[in-house]
Amino acid sequence: MAETPRLIATDIDGTLLADDRTVSPRTAAALARITAGGTPVVLVTGRPIRWLELVYDQLAEPLPAICANGAVVYDPVADKVLRADPLDPHLLAEVARRLRAEVPGVSFAVEIVDSRQMRHEAHYPLRWDADLDAIRAVETPEELLAAPAVKLLARAGEQDPDAFLALVAGALEGLAEATHSSYSGLVEISAAGVTKAAGLAWYCARLGIDARDVLAFGDMPNDVPMLTWAGRGVAVANAHRAVLEIADEVTSANSADGVAAYLEQVFGVG
Known part of the structure; x- marks a missing residue:
């Protein structure tokens, strides 16, 4: 990825959130500045929809979310599921x-x-x-x-x-x-075939964004497909060894605002 990314995708727990499940003011501010500048940010999580409100309450605005490890694509503004891939x-x-x-x-x-x-x-x-x-x-x-x-x-x-x-x-x-x-x-x-990468790929195709233009963050094995699919996959320092092994780069831990620190550097905000 040579250019500034066109979309940011980030896991929530263990990545964007601190260990006490809070979004730090620094992280919330970085995301707000980036979205205000026109770059979409999407949350890609194993969480169900019903757990997102606890995160949205800490952000400047609710962000689109790919939930249940890629099975649900959710628009929080319209409170609408855009896509679902369940097990029958x-x-x-x-x-x-x-x-x-x-x-x-x-x-x-x-x-x-x-x-x-x-x-x-x-x-x-x-x-x-x-x-x-x-x-x-x-x-x-x-x-x-x-x-x-x-x-x-x-x-x-x-x-x-x-x-x-x-x-x-x-x-x-x-x-x-x-x-x-x-x-x-x-x-x-x-x-079968439902992963964070698959859900994110569908969402990006809807926006006309290629994988090579996506910057993704994660920390656990369920993030591996997404990080390998994205043009740049970044692990937080506290990540599982399987994630550290495949990541293109490693930022500081979730407890040290690793996602915000990396985004501040890439976008020149802070």
């Missing part, structure tokens, strides 16, 4: 069948209604959710898998996240995408 119920059932056979004690949750709602098995451990009114336990496995889901979440107690991902991905090879974005032993499953 038949596929969900086959994914669940394979994982129950391969992973002892596995439990599931699903993100439905374009990730505005969540359903989970009674024994699925809830770690954090911003809107408890949007989530509900189901009574039967059939109920869990009855509706299209933009993401299936799988846990099986305390697990090494990378080893657990390898186990799940192996069981689902050729059937669905599996990735992770945390260190808590959670695997996130999407329809």
